Amino acid sequence: MHNARLAWLVSICVLLVLTLVSAVTLTAQIGGGGSIQGVISDQSGAIIPSAKVVATNTATGVTHTRETTESGVYSISPLPVGDYDVAVTAQGFQTTIRKAVHVDALSTVTVDVRLQIGETATQVTVSAEAPMLRTEDVRMGQTIQQELYTALPLAMGNAPRSPLGFVGLLPGITGGGGNNDAGRVFGGQANSQEVYVEGVALTNPVVQGEVRNIGLGVSVEAVDQFQLETAGAAVQFSGQGATNFVIKSGTNQFHGAVYEYFRNTVLDARGFFARRDTPEHQNQFGASVGGPIVRNRMFFFSNYDGFRYTTESAGAFASVPTLAMRRGDFSELTAPIFDPLTTSTNSAGVRTRSQFPGNIIPANRISKASEYFQSFLPAPVNGGLQSNFLTTLPFGYNNDNTTNKVDLTLNEKHSASFLFSKGHRGQATLYRSGGNNLPLPYADTRAVDEHTLTTQAKYNWVPTGNIVNQMSYGYARFNVPITNVTVEGQHMSKAGIQGLPPGEALDSFPEIAFGGPNSPTGWRGTNSRAFLDLTNTFTLQDNLQWTVGKHSVTFGGEVQWNQINGKERLLGSFATWNFSNLQTAGFNAAGTLQTSQGHSYASYLLGALNSANVTDDFVVGTGGRYRTYSSWVQDTYKATKKLTLILGLRYDIMTPYVEVADRVSFLDPDQPNPAIGGFPGALVFAGDGPNSCNCRTPVK
Numbered sequence: 001m002h003n004a005r006l007a008w009l010v011s012i013c014v015l016l017v018l019t020l021v022s023a024v025t026l027t028a029q030i031g032g033g034g035s036i037q038g039v040i041s042d043q044s045g046a047i048i049p050s051a052k053v054v055a056t057n058t059a060t061g062v063t064h065t066r067e068t069t070e071s072g073v074y075s076i077s078p079l080p081v082g083d084y085d086v087a088v089t090a091q092g093f094q095t096t097i098r099k100a101v102h103v104d105a106l107s108t109v110t111v112d113v114r115l116q117i118g119e120t121a122t123q124v125t126v127s128a129e130a131p132m133l134r135t136e137d138v139r140m141g142q143t144i145q146q147e148l149y150t151a152l153p154l155a156m157g158n159a160p161r162s163p164l165g166f167v168g169l170l171p172g173i174t175g176g177g178g179n180n181d182a183g184r185v186f187g188g189q190a191n192s193q194e195v196y197v198e199g200v201a202l203t204n205p206v207v208q209g210e211v212r213n214i215g216l217g218v219s220v221e222a223v224d225q226f227q228l229e230t231a232g233a234a235v236q237f238s239g240q241g242a243t244n245f246v247i248k249s250g251t252n253q254f255h256g257a258v259y260e261y262f263r264n265t266v267l268d269a270r271g272f273f274a275r276r277d278t279p280e281h282q283n284q285f286g287a288s289v290g291g292p293i294v295r296n297r298m299f300f301f302s303n304y305d306g307f308r309y310t311t312e313s314a315g316a317f318a319s320v321p322t323l324a325m326r327r328g329d330f331s332e333l334t335a336p337i338f339d340p341l342t343t344s345t346n347s348a349g350v351r352t353r354s355q356f357p358g359n360i361i362p363a364n365r366i367s368k369a370s371e372y373f374q375s376f377l378p379a380p381v382n383g384g385l386q387s388n389f390l391t392t393l394p395f396g397y398n399n400d401n402t403t404n405k406v407d408l409t410l411n412e413k414h415s416a417s418f419l420f421s422k423g424h425r426g427q428a429t430l431y432r433s434g435g436n437n438l439p440l441p442y443a444d445t446r447a448v449d450e451h452t453l454t455t456q457a458k459y460n461w462v463p464t465g466n467i468v469n470q471m472s473y474g475y476a477r478f479n480v481p482i483t484n485v486t487v488e489g490q491h492m493s494k495a496g497i498q499g500l501p502p503g504e505a506l507d508s509f510p511e512i513a514f515g516g517p518n519s520p521t522g523w524r525g526t527n528s529r530a531f532l533d534l535t536n537t538f539t540l541q542d543n544l545q546w547t548v549g550k551h552s553v554t555f556g557g558e559v560q561w562n563q564i565n566g567k568e569r570l571l572g573s574f575a576t577w578n579f580s581n582l583q584t585a586g587f588n589a590a591g592t593l594q595t596s597q598g599h600s601y602a603s604y605l606l607g608a609l610n611s612a613n614v615t616d617d618f619v620v621g622t623g624g625r626y627r628t629y630s631s632w633v634q635d636t637y638k639a640t641k642k643l644t645l646i647l648g649l650r651y652d653i654m655t656p657y658v659e660v661a662d663r664v665s666f667l668d669p670d671q672p673n674p675a676i677g678g679f680p681g682a683l684v685f686a687g688d689g690p691n692s693c694n695c696r697t698p699v700k
Contacts, residue, residue, distance in 0.1 A: 030199075030236070030556070031078045031199040031200075031236075031470045031541075031543055032105055032106065032196065032197070032198035032199020032200065033106075033199070034077070034078070034079045034080075034081065034103035034105055034106065034109065035075060035077035035079060035103070035107070035108045035109065036055055036077075036086060036103060036108075036109050037077075037110060038073075038112040038113065039071075039074075039112050039641070040114075040115065041072055041113075041115070042114060042117070043116060045641075047068075047072025048093070049068055049069065049070045049072060050067055050068060050090070051067065051068040051072070051074070051088055051089065051093075052066075052088070052089045052090065053067070053068065053074045053076065053086065053087070053088050054086070054087045054089075055084040055101070056085045057080065057083070057084055058082070058083045058084065058100070059082050059083065059252065060249075060251050060296065060299060062296065062409045062415075064076050064412070065412050065462075065465065066465050066547070067465030069548055069550075073550055073552065074547065075547045075552040075636070077545060078470055080103075080249060080407070081104060081224055081225055081246055081249075082103060084100075084101045084103060085097055086098040086111050088113045088115060090120075091120070092117060093115035093117060093118065093120065094116045094117070094120070094122040094124050095120055095124070096113050096115055096126065097125045097126065098111055098126050099125060099126060100127070104143050104227075105143070105198070105199075105225050105227055105246045106143075106199075106227050106229065107143070108636070140229075140230050140231040141228045141229040141231070141232075142170050142171070142227070142228045142230075143225055143227050144166070144225065144226045144227075144228075145224070145225050146248070149220050149223065152165075152166060156282045156284055157309075158397050159216060159399060160216070160219070160220075160284050160305060160307035160399050161219075161220045162215040162220070163220050163245060164182065164183075164211055164214065164215060164243070167182065167228065167243070170228055172185060172230045173230075173241075175190065182195055182209040182211050183209075183241075185230050185241030186231075186240070189240070190209075191207050191208050191209040191210070192208065192209065192239060192240040192241070193208070193209040193239045193240060193242060193243060194209065194237065194239030194241075194242045195209060195211055195213075195242075195245075196242060196243065196244040197214075197244070197247070197419070197454060197474070198244070198246055198417075198419070199244065199472065199541075200456055200458075200474040201537075201541075201558070201560065202454065202537070203537050203560060203562065204478060204535055205535045205536075205537060205624070205626070206533075206535060206564055208239065210478070211243075213423075213452045213453075213454050213478060214245060216401065216424075216450055217401050217423030217452035217453070217454055218247070218421050218423070219304075219401060219403060221259065221303055221305060222288065222303040222403035222421075223245055223246070224247060224248040225245075226243065226246070227242075228241065228242075229243070229244065234634055235648035235649065235650040236543070236554075236556055236634070238630065238650070238652065247403060247421075248288075248290060248303075249290070249301055249405060249407050249417075250290035250291050250292060250293075250299030250300045250405075252291075252292050252295050253292075254291035254292075255290050255291065256287065257288050258286075258287045259287070260283065260284065261282075261283070261284045262281075262283045263280065263281070263282040264281055264282075265277050265279050265280055265281065268280065278311065278314070279310070279311060281310045283307070283308045283309075284305065284307045284308075285305075285306050285307075286303065286305035288302065288304075289302055296409075297408070297410075298407070298408045299406070300404070300406050300407075301403075302402070303402065304400075304401075304402050305399075305402070305403075306400050307398065307399035307400070308396070308428070309396045309398075310429075311395065311396060312393060312394045313395065313431070313433060313435075314392065315391070315392050316390070316434060317387035317389065317390050317437065318389045318391075318436060318437040319385075319386045319387055319519070319520045320377055320378065320388060320389045320520055321374070321377070321601045322380055322383075322385065323379065323380070325599075325602075326374055327363075328360055328363065328366050328602075330599055330602055331358055332385070333359060333518070333599060335517065335598065335599065336598075337355065337356050337359045337361070337584050338353040338355050338356065338584050338585060338598060339354055339355070340353065340584060340608050342354035345591075349591070350589075350590065350591035351587050352586075352591070353585075361602060361605055361606065365606060366605045367606065367607035368495070368496055369495040369497055369607065370604055370607060372491075372494060372495040372496075373491070373495060373509070373510060373523075377442070378439060386518060389438070391438075391439065393429075393431045393433075393434055393435070393437070393439065393443065394428075394429050395427065395428065395431040395432060396427070397425055397427060397428060398425070398426050399425040400424055401421065401423030402421070402422055402423075403419075403420075403421040405420075406418045412462065413461060414461060414462075415459075415460045416457070416459045416460065418457050419455065419456040420454075420456075421452070421454040422451075422452065422454075423450075423451070423453075424449065424450065424452075425449070425450045426447075426449045426450075427447055430443075430445060430447060430485045431443060432445045432446055432447075432448060433445070436522065436523075436524075436525060437521070438521060438523070440485065440486065441489065441491070441524075442521075442524065443524070443528075444522075444524050444526075444527045444528055445485060445528060446482050446483060446485060446527055446530070447482070447485050448480065448482050449479075449480065449481050449482075449483075450478075450479075450480050451480070452478055453475070453478075453479075454474070454476050455474065455475045455476075456472065456474045456475075457472070457474075458470060458473075459471045466546065466547040467544070467545070467546050468544070468545050469545075470544075471540075471541070471542045472539075472540075472542070473539065473540050473541075474537075474538075474539040474541075475536070475539070476539075477534075477535070477537075478533075478535045479535075480532070480533045480534070481532050481534075481570070482530055482531050482532065482570070483530050484528060484529060485528075486508045486528070487507045487508040489507070489508070489509060491507070491508065491510070492505070492506050493506065500575065500614065501573040501616035502571075502573065503569070503572040503574065504530060504571050504572075504573055505574055505615070506573070507571075508524075509523070510524070511523065511524040511528060511529075511574070511575065512524070512576075512577045512578070512604070513576070513578045514580075514600040514601065514604070515579070515610070516580050516581030516595075516599065517581060518599065519599075519601070529569070529574055530569070530571050531566070531567055531568050531569065531570050532565070532570050532621070533565075534565040534566070535563060535564055535565070536562075537560060537563070539558065539559075539560050541556070541557070541558040542556065542558075544556070550638040551635050551638075553633065553634070553635040554632075555633050556631070556632045556633070557629075557630065557632070558628075558629070559627065559630075560627060560628045561625075561627055562627065563623065563624070564624035564625075565622075566622055566624075567620050567621040568617075569620055570620070572616065572617050573614070573615055573616045573617065575612065575614045575615070578609065578610045578611045579600045579601070579603045579604040579608070579609065580600055580610035581597070582598060582603075583598065583603040583606070583608035583609075584602040584603045584606070584608065585598030586598070622659055622660075622663055622664075623659060623661070624658070625658050625659070625660055626654065626656065626657045627654075628655070629652070630652045630653075631651050632648065632649065632650040634649075656700075657697065658686070659696075662685070662687035663686075664685070664686045665683050665684065665685045666698050667682070667683055668682055668684045668693065668698065669681050
């Protein structure tokens with residue numbers, strides 16, 4: 001094993017060396033910024049070393065200075081999105097200024113300049129040229145700028161307008177466009193994309209490509225650009241395709257906006273079959289402002305976005321017991337109702353039961369608990385046994401988020417940026433949707449709160465004219481507590497049922513299923529239970545770019561700490577109760593139970609359970625932990641004036657998953673099992689306690 005690891009390490013080192021020697025390449029941008037690169041020469045085409053190249057952001061006045069190598073090559077990266085004036089000076093040559101060079105995130109713009117002999121004080125300004133072909137940028141994908149967002153009809157639904165609204169319409173993409181789906185690239189698997197904010201991965205530890213930190217936490221109005229990388233992306237980016245979001249920055253001028261988008265029922269047309277318009281009210285509103293804190297040095301941008309949505313479920317039928325059934329009168333049924341207390345077995349072993357006279361259960365036989373639980377039932381709307389209740393339920397969502405960014409330039413060698421984004425989506429009512437089409441407390445619904453948090457810090461250092469280092473740190477959190485909306489009612493205690501464990505089993509309205517012919521719709525369900533999902537991702541990334549000779553080489557690495565925290569039963573317990581017609585069915589002459597007789601609601605009134613389940617957890621929560629390590633090298637090699645080689649190398653390692661407190665067990669096929677005479681194959685536990693493996697995971 002040791003020799004194999006050593007051989008693998010040597011192979012990686014050899015690959016890295018070969019990468020540099022044979023001109024490993026890719027675009028010269030690093031992090032989430034863009035890049036300007038090119039060759040400086042004189043009018044005869046001879047290269048000019050040690051020329052000074054200065055790119056000035058026309059909106060902020062911030063300058064970025066680099067020097068050409070002995071091969072006349074320069075690279076200016078990372079550059080924030082914007083327009084730049086590029087000035088080139090060299091001893092014995094006139095200063096040349098290329099105006100209005102536009103740089104997008106992740107893009108590489110080539111600006112080759114030929115200097116004229118003369119005094120440096122003399123300037124040659126090039127202010128109007130045909131659009132530059134980006135011959136050294138081999139990325140395949142799409143950049144969508146903020147101006148396009150505002151021009152396209154991004155729709156609201158159960159969440160605010162999403163920056164991902166048109167992902168599914170881009171070439172090579174299927175799916176996507178929602179608040180938790182980044183789409184599939186070129187037929188790839190679902191959730192195989194990776195999501196980035198300004199070049200820092202926004203990895204969800206459970207579902208790669210999860211985008212609710214963006215869809216719920218970042219307003220469309222706060223996004224400056226969005227890139228979808230489908231092929232040819234820099235090796236810094238993982239996943240089968242990558243999406244990158246760039247947040248707006250402040251400039252030397254104050255800019256602000258106030259906005260509202262709305263839809264309302266009064267503007268809608270009634271459907272062809274509908275008797276009335278379905279109520280629907282959607283409002284998305286907010287404000288943003290950006291500007292200088294210190295001109296040419298420090299800038300801010302801030303956005304608040306609010307979203308309100310209320311509507312109702314489509315009218316749908318459910319089945320409720322008739323008013324007579326609630327009194328114990330099942331005379332409207334053709335199936336006979338039998339008394340389970342009369343069950344007996346004769347000398348021949350044949351079982352029998354007696355039918356309730358007139359199919360009516362005596363009032364003194366009806367369970368007090370059953371009377372309490374049915375007391376909230378709505379009345380039927382027709383005389384049918386099935387589909388006899390019709391209603392619509394109100395539901396909606398409220399979303400609030402804020403996005404804030406500060407950019408700071410201390411001098412030409414040191415600069416930094418800071419980003420903070422937070423969002424929250426909650427329900428406007430206790431109903432999540434139509435569910436089982438019953439009102440509370442019978443509705444199969446729950447209260448879901450979605451909290452997103454994204455923070456980021458970047459530091460850029462330019463120690464020399466041809467070296468730049470960028471260190472980035474990001475933190476992403478997605479917290480989804482889900483609440484049982486009936487748990488505060490303490491219904492089981494009020495019904496007189498005792499002995500249940502604390503939590504949902506004791507306090508919530510019961511989760512009841514009915515089975516058999518003409519059974520009513522079940523009460524509550526699996527979508528009513530409380531649980532918790534919480535993920536944290538910590539990302540540390542560093543990129544160092546070195547421009548030497550004809551190469552612009554970037555060395556990079558990334559470490560991610562991933563945390564998955566869950567509580568399947570948030571309140572520690574839950575219970576399910578099942579009633580069937582079998583408990584009130586009769587037997588034929590041979591003593592066989594007749595499955596077409598009886599009724600589940602009659603069994604319910606008598607308290608005759610078919611089955612029940614009570615779960616009481618000692619360990620409610622678990623926490624998964626794992627780390628990922630990534631390293632890469634990339635280079636833009638200007639082999640000739642007309643040839644640039646594009647290659648790259650990336651290596652990823654994901655460590656095995658462990659539980660934070662070693663609350664996990666697994667089968668060891670080699671462990672002697674004393675329960676079966678020492679034969680191999682026994683359950684062992686992580687950690688260092690009894691019957692443990694003295695390890696955290698069985699994975700090597």
